[in-house]
Amino acid sequence: MEITDTVFPPYLPSTDWFRSGETPSHVRYGRFLTRTRIWSNSPEGMTLTVPVEGGASALKRRDASGLRVSNHGDWTRIHLGAMEAAYGREPYFQHFFPEIAAIIERHPAKVRNLNRSLLSAILTLMDYEGEMDGILRLQAEREVRFASIERRLLDGIDTTHSVIEPLFRYGKDTLLLMSRYAHGGYM
Numbered sequence: 001m002e003i004t005d006t007v008f009p010p011y012l013p014s015t016d017w018f019r020s021g022e023t024p025s026h027v028r029y030g031r032f033l034t035r036t037r038i039w040s041n042s043p044e045g046m047t048l049t050v051p052v053e054g055g056a057s058a059l060k061r062r063d064a065s066g067l068r069v070s071n072h073g074d075w076t077r078i079h080l081g082a083m084e085a086a087y088g089r090e091p092y093f094q095h096f097f098p099e100i101a102a103i104i105e106r107h108p109a110k111v112r113n114l115n116r117s118l119l120s121a122i123l124t125l126m127d128y129e130g131e132m133d134g135i136l137r138l139q140a141e142r143e144v145r146f147a148s149i150e151r152r153l154l155d156g157i158d159t160t161h162s163v164i165e166p167l168f169r170y171g172k173d174t175l176l177l178m179s180r181y182a183h184g185g186y187m
Contacts, residue, residue, distance in 0.1 A: 008112055009115045009118075010034075010115060012122075014036070015161065033064055034067075035048065038161055038164070039165060040086060046082055049075075050075060050079075051075055069110070076104050083097065083164065091169065092169065092171040096125050099121050100122070103118055103121055104118075128178075132178070135178075135179060150176055
């Protein structure tokens, strides 16, 4: 799935990012592009950060499109291990994790390309292009029922966490939480 050039998504975007209805090209830059939050034993969750060449100062000074992923440390193993610990028992984990893990393990050099590759993979795994029209029709035709389903799904996740949380928990039903994103036409 091809993401338009105007989209510069964050690293493994939150469910809130998809639900905001804002144009993703107008997001905050800096740390926002290299961080995500996943479930953990602490109430606020665990923050995962992609290291960038030049460190935190590069996030402040550099044009975001030029940010490069640093190979410093063992961040890929840490991120994948944390995801497996957090979501390994979720029903759809085994179906969707391998593709996400492959992108992170063989990450592109630029942060922008890493984030866009992950976003594209997530949308492809959910069959966004094939399913979203039907979901939007359901939302328009059965507003009350749609809202009820959406509330039930939202009750089972933390929307500030990465969208991988509902993806691993609900599978393609995660699309029911993305109707505002669909209205933006970012593809």
